[in-house]
């Protein structure tokens with residue numbers, strides 16, 4: 078079963094990390110060292126004290142636990158793994174900075190089911206792929222990703 082390492086649908090970050098770590102028979106110290114993070118930080122994560130991973134922690138944990146970073150994204154965002162792979166949104170309906178409607182990120186979705194507009198997965202100005210749904214503007218050129226909230230109303 079290669080999928081055993083993927084997060085379960087309702088798994089929380091703390092359970093997920095603990096499950097993988099126990100599955101690999103590693104101590105907290107071993108994982109923290111391999112991930113390049115503090116033992117306390119890992120302890121906090123495993124106690125469910127935080128559900129946020131910065132880039133460095135995410136990268137480190139992905140390496141230490143031998144999983145793709147997308148798995149950690151999926152757990153943190155509460156979305157199934159298949160859905161985080163496709164970063165698509167409707168430029169008309171998406172409210173920047175919020176998670177996308179799950180219907181847009183389905184691998185086969187091409188058009189918005191609310192307004193029929195073609196879904197987008199990149200910046201319409203420079204075509205850099207969208208890096209994160211937490212971003213409202215393209216980090217590459219500063220263009221607003223969506224029609225809403227971009228200061229372009231009216």
Ligand SMILES: [Zn+2]
Pocket residue numbers: 167168169170171189190191192193194
């Ligand atoms: Zn739409």
Ligand SMILES: [Zn+2]
Pocket residue numbers: 200201202203204205215216217218219220
């Ligand atoms: Zn751009």
